[in-house]
Amino acid sequence: MCSLSFIPISDKEFILTTNRDEDPGRVALCPQKYLHNGVELVYPKDSKANGSWIVSNCIDTSLCLLNGAFERHQRQIDYRRSRGLTLLDFFNYANLDDFIGKYNFKGIEAFTLIIVENKSKVRLTELVWDERELFVKELESHEAYFWSSTTLYTKEMKIEREKWFREWFDKETQIDQKSILNFHKVGGAGNMEYGLFMNRRNLVRTVSITQIDGSEKGLIMRYFNLLDEEVCQII
Numbered sequence: 001m002c003s004l005s006f007i008p009i010s011d012k013e014f015i016l017t018t019n020r021d022e023d024p025g026r027v028a029l030c031p032q033k034y035l036h037n038g039v040e041l042v043y044p045k046d047s048k049a050n051g052s053w054i055v056s057n058c059i060d061t062s063l064c065l066l067n068g069a070f071e072r073h074q075r076q077i078d079y080r081r082s083r084g085l086t087l088l089d090f091f092n093y094a095n096l097d098d099f100i101g102k103y104n105f106k107g108i109e110a111f112t113l114i115i116v117e118n119k120s121k122v123r124l125t126e127l128v129w130d131e132r133e134l135f136v137k138e139l140e141s142h143e144a145y146f147w148s149s150t151t152l153y154t155k156e157m158k159i160e161r162e163k164w165f166r167e168w169f170d171k172e173t174q175i176d177q178k179s180i181l182n183f184h185k186v187g188g189a190g191n192m193e194y195g196l197f198m199n200r201r202n203l204v205r206t207v208s209i210t211q212i213d214g215s216e217k218g219l220i221m222r223y224f225n226l227l228d229e230e231v232c233q234i235i
Contacts, residue, residue, distance in 0.1 A: 002149040002206075003196050004064050004114060005165065006124060007180060008142050014122055016114075016212040017180050018054055018064050019196055021152055024207055030232040031210070031223045033058075039091045042221050042234045044210060051084020054210050055091075058219045058234065062116045062212050063087045068150030069110040069130035076131075080107025087113070096125060100136060105129050112147065118214045144169055152204065157194040164188050164196075177213060181224070184209050197226075 002021035008014050020028070029045040043052035056062040065087055086108060093099040096115060110131050117123040122141040127134060139145060146165040148158045164187045172179055188195030199205035209224045223232040 002066060002152050003161070003184065004066060004147045005180065005184070006114065006116065006145045007169075007175060008122065008144065009175070011142070012118065012122060013213075013215045014116060014118070014141070015177060015180055016054075016062055016064060016116055016214070017184050018210050019184055019206050020053060020208045020210070021149070021198055021204055022207050024202060024205055024227060028052075028208065030225065030230060031221055031234050033234065036088055037092055041088065041091060043087070044208070044223055046084050049082035049084050051082050052087055053084060054212070054221075055087040056212055056219050056221055057091065058221070060118045060219070061091075062214065062219060063090055064114045066112040066114075066147055066149045067110075067152070069112060069128045069135075070150065071130075072150055072154075073110045073131065075109065079109050083109050083111045086111070090115075096123075100127070100134070105134055110150075112150070114147065116212075116214065118216075118219070122214070153194055161188065161194065161196070177211065177222075181209065181211060 003019040005017050006014060027047040029047060031042050031044045033040055033042050039057060041055055042058050043055040045052055054064045065083060090099050093102060108129065111129050113127040115125045124139040124141040126137045126139055146162055148161050168183050168187060184196050192199045197206045207227050211222045213220045221234045
């Protein structure tokens with residue numbers, strides 16, 4: 001939700017990892033399988049809005065959402081629909097292009113949505129909704145990327161976090177599930193304000209890490225609850 005990395009392992013393999021920085025009192029349920037309009041989806045459910053920040057069909061498509069667009073926005077009193085439900089709505093459409101062309105984004109708070117499809121090849125797409133316009137960007141799936149939420153991190157913080165990621169990525173000799181997870185735990189170590197494992201006076205802190213391993217065989221979701229030290233894995 002608030003920190004996200006995409007790292008290609010091969011032409012058809014990738015690892016998607018996200019840290020959720022949230023009010024520790026806002027509970028999320030461990031990932032489970034849910035049936036939505038005949039489609040089986042796996043995701044950790046936000047108990048407040050019943051949506052999620054990361055969703056996968058465990059076959060070939062995964063989505064991850066970060067709050068905010070390009071610039072920090074002024075929140076409205078009421079929104080028509082929760083951002084977290086947008087990820088579930090995606091699977092009501094035939095494909096990504098159908099979703100982009102037909103979905104009603106109006107009345108939804110600003111967000112950045114990363115979509116990873118692993119069909120004949122990996123396709124990586126970034127959608128940014130600024131509450132007025134939708135921006136669509138196709139990304140190079142053979143490159144590594146890192147995002148930070150605009151609502152929690154200033155431009156300067158985002159630049160430094162990106163620098164930490166690039167320094168780690170360039171120096172790491174073995175990029176795999178464990179090393180990526182470790183970076184998401186210790187990147188910017190000691191910086192409680194905007195390190196990857198952050199804690200702003202326990203009002204907002206890193207509460208969980210979710211990781212998706214994608215390959216030709218399908219997708220595996222791992223969920224690490226950092227508050228209760230609970231680990232879940234869904235295949």
